[in-house]
Each structure stands twice: as C-alpha cells, then as structure tokens.
Amino acid sequence: MPSNPYKTSVNQSKSVKRWARTIRNNDALGILSKFEMKRVNDKLRLMVLCYISQSLVQRHLRVLMCRESDTSLIPPSLSKVEKEGLMDRFHVGAELPQTSSIPLISVTDFVRTGVHIAARDFSEVELELMRWGVRRFSFDWEAEWDNRANALSREIFWNSFHRAIRYGSYQFTISSDILTREIILPVVERQFKRLALIYQDQCRNTEVVDYHYVIAEKKKLCKEYREYLVKCGASPPLASIFQPRNYPMFGDVVEATVIVGTHQVKELHFAIPQWWSQKAASYIECIEERVHFQATSREAVPGNTRPPHKFIVMSSTNFGFIPRHLPADLYSKKFKASLLPCEIAELKMKPSVLPEIENMSSIFTAFATEFDYHPLDGVVDDRYSSDDEESSDDISDSSSEIALDALAADAPEINHIEPCVQTQIVNLQADLQKSIAVFSDFQKELQDHMPARLEELEQAKNDINNINNKLQTFEGMLGSGEGARLSADTDQDSVPLPAASDIFPPSKDV
Known part of the structure; x- marks a missing residue:
C-alpha cells in the first residue's frame, strides 16, 4: 500500500510538491495587487531613467571639463580671479544668461573632447561658456556644494545640459518629466562630491x-x-x-x-x-x-x-x-x-x-x-x-x-641663410644632372648591345633547332634498325622443327 494515497505516479508526486511550494511562497510574500504591480513598474522605470540621467550627467560634465574619459585628470579648481570675476558679473539677484543672451567673450579655452556628444553641438557648449564670460568650466573643489561660485557653475551646467538633451546631442535621451532641476541637480551634486574626492587624491599625486x-x-x-x-x-x-x-x-x-x-x-x-x-x-x-x-x-x-x-x-x-x-x-x-x-x-x-x-x-x-x-x-x-x-x-x-x-x-x-639654401639647391641640381647622365649612358649601352644580343639569341635558337632535328634523325635510324633485328629473330623462331621419324628412321626387322 503506497504511503501517499493520492500518489498515482512519480510525475504527479513532483507536480504536487511544486504546487505546494508555490502556495507556501505566496503565503510568505503575499500576492501583489494590480495597483501595487503598477507602482513597482513605475519605480523600476524611474530607476532606469535615473540611471540614464546619471550617465548623461557624467558624460556632459566630461565634455564641459574637456576630459577624454573618466580616468582623465580633473581640471583645477576655479582660481580666485575666476571666482571673483564670475561673482562680480552675476551678483545675487542678477539675471542669469539664457539661450538668447549675448556672449560676453569671443575666445575660450574649451577643447573638443569625447565621442558621445554629436560633433555639431560642441560649438553650442562653447557658446554657453561665452555667454557666462568664462574661459573654462570647473568647480571650486575645496568649497561646499552651496558655495556661490559653485552655484553659478551649477547654473552653467544646467543650461548647457538642458539644451543638449532637448536638441538630441546624445544618442540616449530622457523624457521631459525627468528633465527637471529637482531630479538632475541632485545627480550633479553626487557627481560633484565624487569628483571632489578624486581631485583630492589627484592633488596628493607627486607627479601631478x-x-x-x-x-x-x-x-x-x-x-x-x-x-x-x-x-x-x-x-x-x-x-x-x-x-x-x-x-x-x-x-x-x-x-x-x-x-x-x-x-x-x-x-x-x-x-x-x-x-x-x-x-x-x-x-x-x-x-x-x-x-x-x-x-x-x-x-x-x-x-x-x-x-x-x-x-x-x-x-x-x-x-x-x-x-x-x-x-x-x-x-x-x-x-x-x-x-x-x-x-x-x-x-x-x-x-x-x-x-x-x-x-x-x-x-x-x-x-x-x-x-x-x-x-x-x-x-x-x-x-x-x-x-x-x-x-x-x-x-x-x-x-x-x-x-x-x-x-x-x-x-x-x-641674407646669411639664403646662400646656404642656394648652395643646397645647386648641389641637388648637380646630383640630379649626374643621375640623368648615368641613366642616359645605361640606356645608350643597352640600345647598342641589344641587336648583338638578339642576333646571338637567334643563332642559339637555330643551333638548338638543328640539334633537335639531328636527334630526331638518330631516333628514326635507331628505331628502324631495331625493327629489322626483331623481325629476323621472329622469322628464325617460326621455322618448324624436324619430326622424330625423320631423325630416327624405323628398323627393317620390325
């Protein structure tokens, strides 16, 4: 009698165990409702978008700082002159530059680096620096995030980043509900703190x-x-x-x-x-x-x-x-x-x-x-x-x-250099004429000896043909002599032998 009265086969026993295990797991975890599943999906979608936004922020920071990759050196902090000039131009409460603002400078130290941003949009990034009157982009790495100079640098980044995302400067993009200051600026703050720590290690590097x-x-x-x-x-x-x-x-x-x-x-x-x-x-x-x-x-x-x-x-x-x-x-x-x-x-x-x-x-x-x-x-x-x-x-x-x-x-x-150059030109011309003369002599010698060599080649060809004809004649003669000898031997072999009665005649007594 089986131990399990409901067990009819081995497969049925395994399926029942799987079903019972699923029931226990559901009891432990609970079953999510449709509304809860929607919230989970929204959170997952938000996490993916935040990850994409973090990647785009990192890339745009590298472009603004003229860094080839994440392992490149971080540019130095804003100098005292740069910070004072930036804060004097845009004091507290002053209107900040927008896309339609007139550039304050015409030349920057911006260098086109990176392969992620579209090549056509590098000029727009540099134009944003011109609107703010800064030759390069950086932060005050020794100061806090809420420092006035860092706040202005943060605005420079936001204007440039917002324009780059809206006009599709990158291969990936984010939706308008994510492209907000409330979501992007905290990401920038985390990157600032990370780069500030790297900058401190960089400054402790002896070679740097x-x-x-x-x-x-x-x-x-x-x-x-x-x-x-x-x-x-x-x-x-x-x-x-x-x-x-x-x-x-x-x-x-x-x-x-x-x-x-x-x-x-x-x-x-x-x-x-x-x-x-x-x-x-x-x-x-x-x-x-x-x-x-x-x-x-x-x-x-x-x-x-x-x-x-x-x-x-x-x-x-x-x-x-x-x-x-x-x-x-x-x-x-x-x-x-x-x-x-x-x-x-x-x-x-x-x-x-x-x-x-x-x-x-x-x-x-x-x-x-x-x-x-x-x-x-x-x-x-x-x-x-x-x-x-x-x-x-x-x-x-x-x-x-x-x-x-x-x-x-x-x-x-x-005047001192000119004679040297003229002397070099004259020497080069002399070498060129010498090379032309050598080549002409070689060409003339080749033309003079070519007919004689062709005649000798023709004579050798005729000699080879004569020798070939003689060889064929000798082969013919040798072939005919061998055939006659073979036929004579064949005729000799075809003569019938005498009979025994001819050699030994019968006795008369018999």
Missing part, C-alpha cells in the same frame, strides 16, 4: 603636484619679470615677452640645495632651452640679477627671502617646446638655420627688440627720475587665432604680429 609646481614657478617668474620691467619703464615690447601666455619659454625647473660651509641655500635651477639665443640668455640673466637684488634687499624676514634663480646650460640637444609669437632675436641662429623658410614663417616671429649683449643694461633707465610707470593693463596676454589651431596663417588677422615684417627686420640673418 610636481607638474603644477613647475607650471606655477614659470608663471610666477613671468609675472615678476613683467612687473619689474613695467615699473622700470622698459618699452612695452620688452615687457610683453613675459606675458602669461609665454611661460613655456622657460625650461625645466629643479629645486636644488647648495651647501656653503655649514649653511644650506635653496636655489631654483632653470634649464636654458637649446633654441634660446645668447641675447635671450643675457637679457633674462640681466633681469634676474636686478629682480633678485630688489627682492632680497627689501625683505625684512630672512626666512621669506626669494631663492636665487640660476639658469643652467643643459647638454641635451633637443630643442623642446618652442613658443611662437616671440621677437626674432630670442631664437638662436643655429635653431633658425635648421628650419625651412616655411617653418620660420610658422613661428610668426615679431620684430627684434633686444639690444646688443654689451648694451643689455640700456633697457633700464639710468635714473629714478626717468621712471615711466606703465599700467599693467598695457601688457596684456595676447590671443592669436593660431592658438586655436583653426588657421595655419593668421598674418592678416593680427596687427601685433607680422611675420613678414619680422623677417624683413632680420634681413642680415636672411
């Missing part, structure tokens, strides 16, 4: 810190030299050499410690680039001597004295980074002699401004009564269209730089 330290020292040196030249009444072309955009003209910076007896002195060693001329090195060393003397003689606290700046000649033959739009006599003759005329024109050199090395101190006024204090605004950070890599020739677009005038001002140097 060293890189920013070197850049800061170069910019600081440019500022010191420029301010000193302006105060001393130097001509604006001389002071404009050290405008902020030209800080890459200085070489690598190394902080060194020099031990003199029992004392240690810290110095900053700047490598002299290979493209510097002797005039450039003498000019900068002359300024450094005066700037350092002025800084140390007026410093009351010894611990805060300015460290000496030394310019060291390096053994490297690499020219390194070469800035453009500098006076022509800052570039060495060796460097300019190694360039082609088109490459020299690409440097867009300004006219020469430096005096002779022995008269380098003449750039400073002899007496204090001759000081002519120029306003610092007179030496601006020039901006050229070639910096944006939009045009390879901005000679006609700039009034402050004319490459042709710079070349004309350096006529002696051009």
